[in-house]
Amino acid sequence: MTYPLPMGRKFPVITVDQAKCTVPFLCKKCLQVCPSVVFYVSRVMQKEKRLEEMDPRVDGNYVLHAARRDKCTGCNLCIDVCPVNAIKIQMPAQEKEVIKPKGAQWGQE
Numbered sequence: 001m002t003y004p005l006p007m008g009r010k011f012p013v014i015t016v017d018q019a020k021c022t023v024p025f026l027c028k029k030c031l032q033v034c035p036s037v038v039f040y041v042s043r044v045m046q047k048e049k050r051l052e053e054m055d056p057r058v059d060g061n062y063v064l065h066a067a068r069r070d071k072c073t074g075c076n077l078c079i080d081v082c083p084v085n086a087i088k089i090q091m092p093a094q095e096k097e098v099i100k101p102k103g104a105q106w107g108q109e
């Protein structure tokens, strides 16, 4: 098994303003453009209406999640295509990985 990314990497913080992104199931522009498939849309489930079809044109029936922010490369394509400017992304400063000399973990220098 390989780990292509250094362990302890900090992930981007992706914020979706739900007050602006009200009908994500109709829009989906950020889902379509994201090369890393960071986003998904889910239905806002009400227990008594769980078997009913929900109209995607009604505000608040669906909600957008940035579930795979670990995959985000910071390309900003989603921000560029969003018609209501609902997405904000903060890329964290990454700490440099310190490579220990061979044997350092055993107390040998």
Ligand code: SF4
Pocket: 033, 034, 035, 036, 037, 038, 071, 072, 073, 074, 075, 076, 077, 078, 079, 089
């Ligand atoms: S910045 Fe790029 S990779 Fe990250 S969520 Fe937006 S489109 Fe996807």
Ligand code: SF4
Pocket: 016, 020, 021, 022, 023, 024, 025, 027, 028, 029, 030, 031, 064, 081, 082, 083, 084, 085, 086, 087
């Ligand atoms: S592009 Fe903007 S408005 Fe459209 S689903 Fe994504 S966040 Fe919501």
